Amino acid sequence: MNKPLLLLFCVLMVSCTRSYKIEGHSSISQMDGHMLYLKTLQEGEWLKLDSADIVHGQFGMTGKLDSLVMTMLYIGETPLMPLVLEKGSISIDITDNRLVASGTSMNDALYRFIEKQNSYETKMVDLEREEARLIMAGMDINDVQETLTAELETLLSEMNDCVQNFILEHADDILGPNVFMMLCGSLPYPIITPEIQTILDEVPLSFKKNWMVKEFIKEAEENKLLIEESQRISASN
Numbered sequence: 001m002n003k004p005l006l007l008l009f010c011v012l013m014v015s016c017t018r019s020y021k022i023e024g025h026s027s028i029s030q031m032d033g034h035m036l037y038l039k040t041l042q043e044g045e046w047l048k049l050d051s052a053d054i055v056h057g058q059f060g061m062t063g064k065l066d067s068l069v070m071t072m073l074y075i076g077e078t079p080l081m082p083l084v085l086e087k088g089s090i091s092i093d094i095t096d097n098r099l100v101a102s103g104t105s106m107n108d109a110l111y112r113f114i115e116k117q118n119s120y121e122t123k124m125v126d127l128e129r130e131e132a133r134l135i136m137a138g139m140d141i142n143d144v145q146e147t148l149t150a151e152l153e154t155l156l157s158e159m160n161d162c163v164q165n166f167i168l169e170h171a172d173d174i175l176g177p178n179v180f181m182m183l184c185g186s187l188p189y190p191i192i193t194p195e196i197q198t199i200l201d202e203v204p205l206s207f208k209k210n211w212m213v214k215e216f217i218k219e220a221e222e223n224k225l226l227i228e229e230s231q232r233i234s235a236s237n
Contacts, residue, residue, distance in 0.1 A: 026054060036073060039074055070085075123155055177210040
């Protein structure tokens, strides 16, 4: 191979290879001495990509990747937090009440979304406390529930809108399908709810071809047939 072609080949190889660097900090002393693992889900199996020891609250990982990878950070066998493995320096901060990854575009977007969802959940917990406080203060329980139920329904609606908007905004990248599967994972079993149907009606075909989404839709359709058959049998008895 002549020098110009060799130089071009080297340039192309460098441009196609992406490097990631993870720098993490944990303020939880009990985590010291434990091993962290980066795992990714492929065809239903969790595959280990990288690992690191936590020493004096610090840990780090570096490596190469050809494309973005959605991963889960584990401590031992316990899942800890989602993480997009992408080019650049990723900072991870672990405290008693906060898990966050930042420094790269996908992780910044993901954890802004997670923070917003956490804020809605905090508001719902506050509503439960307010309900108990008002009842203890002597207010009629029916009046309290009527008032707070309306506020709770508003919060739930805003929370659902936030999830749907995020998935649709990221339908063409790695975050959309993965957050969609997080939403589906909150269901007792695979089923297409009206909220999920709204998302599926608006996402591109490439989204539905994602292997996780495709498998969920398949199982949901099978469950729908089983439910319809069970209802038919019950109605005929």
